Amino acid sequence: MGLIDEWAERHIISAQEKGELDNLPGYGQPLILDDDTFVPAELRAGYRLLKNAGYLPPELQDRQEALTITDLLSHLDKQHNDYGELHKRLVLLELRLKQAGLSTDFLHKEYQHKVTYKLSKEE
Numbered sequence: 001m002g003l004i005d006e007w008a009e010r011h012i013i014s015a016q017e018k019g020e021l022d023n024l025p026g027y028g029q030p031l032i033l034d035d036d037t038f039v040p041a042e043l044r045a046g047y048r049l050l051k052n053a054g055y056l057p058p059e060l061q062d063r064q065e066a067l068t069i070t071d072l073l074s075h076l077d078k079q080h081n082d083y084g085e086l087h088k089r090l091v092l093l094e095l096r097l098k099q100a101g102l103s104t105d106f107l108h109k110e111y112q113h114k115v116t117y118k119l120s121k122e123e
Helices: 003-018 041-052 058-075 083-099 110-122
Strands: none
Touching: 058 083
């Protein structure tokens, strides 16, 4: 155990003995742990801190923005003044997501169209 781990453990034991941890929210309930198996071990603590503070990794921010732009484009006519700029931004975001190793199938909704077609054909 490292020096910082020993220091933290001492403070936790001291707080437990004083009863400072008895009335915390969720006391006595099982922990809900995030699945962070794909995050490198040395980055997990940092990612967890950022997540708890409400921040997203850049790839997920790009994904969220791409979904928003896709929704906007689906409601705009191609002749609309902002359509060209939004489309360019979407192409850039899609490229960045692919470079980060993320799938961009969700942007094209091809699977959704195939399922909708299949289901409507069966009825």
